[in-house]
Amino acid sequence: MNLFVDLQIATEAKQLPDADQFNTWVRAALDGQRDRAEVCIRLVDEVESRELNNTWRGKDSSTNVLSFPFESPPGIAVDLIGDLVICADVVAREAEEQSKPLLHHWAHMVIHGTLHLIGFDHINDDEAEEMETLECTILSRLNIPDPYQSA
Template sequence: MSRPDLSLSLQFADARHRAELPRHKVQRWIRAALELPGEIAVRIVDAEEGRQLNREFRGKDYATNVLTFDYSHEPVVGADLVICAEVVEREAREMGLDLVAHYAHMLVHGTLHAQGYDHEDDDEAECMEARETEIMLALGFADPYQAR
């Protein structure tokens, strides 16, 4: 099955995991979750920038694992995904997850948000988690919700 086209900008404000996130892998993980062509920027940030953005745009005063700024859903998915390296690293360590697998999950999760998926109520969460699991298994990773 062919995957949608993707224009990807990959930025490292926090370069601690640059080696674990080569462009071709990031592109593969995002494309696996895309249902339409996409123009997506991924920015890996430190906790200070992650906290500032989460506070400014969501009113929550802490750094979170992934923030999705979605601008368009069709005909082209346009979004910025901001991933906090420190939070992803801490979560992977605390949950006993492989760091690369957790990054892949956060990119899939953010890409689904960029297309309108959400997890605000139980039905939405069930649908989104099922889609994430399907994508992660297809990419050769474990079910991210069974590992917890």
Template structure:
């Protein structure tokens, strides 16, 4: 039995109801990466564009809005009996992005949670080989949830 401990924080200036099954997205991301899912602990914060822009500037030196940021608490390999870290999602940005891509909002959020969870586990997309590995894991996790392929061969599918 998976004991997912996902703390959800919704900033008071955000009127938003997150998907009910975010724990499942976190679990399948971990499973696709071959990580033990017996205990999973992380925090997901739903925030404003301004707040994520500030975090992006402070922690990455990029003064712009982005969809999601990950703040890992561990170096790989991760011990899932301890907190993996924090995920911050910019709700207004994500909802506009989902509309532009013609994706269900909840499914797009699930994809971003999978993406961010993989970052917490130590995966990234800085170079092409790592990016391909991470994309493959995201595709596998999304497939396991019965959701769309986030990286179709024909990008116009999105």
């Protein structure tokens, strides 16, 4: 697969995954779904996450990952599938609260967000089950346990 990941670091948070890890996780999510893809991943602090979540989802709180799928104009083919905005502080806090290894939770958030970029969703129960099953399958291939099981 031809993949380009534009990684933007706009946070002072520590213990961030490296570019190779982000590439591995996006590639795993897109395996069998796309031959070519370009994704922008922006790592942010809670202030930026909250502002974006409020603007785009009407929720006045920071969140772990926001997905912004890209739709090209008709007749124009591009590899860009969209942008992910991930709040490093929220991901770290959730990993601790859920007693999960930090890198495992990062992998889950990147895979979850990437699947949103290519059309997967969890609005209704059937969609949620399909998306969660796919996430678990992808994570399993990376030797990461089911993130939906309680620790």
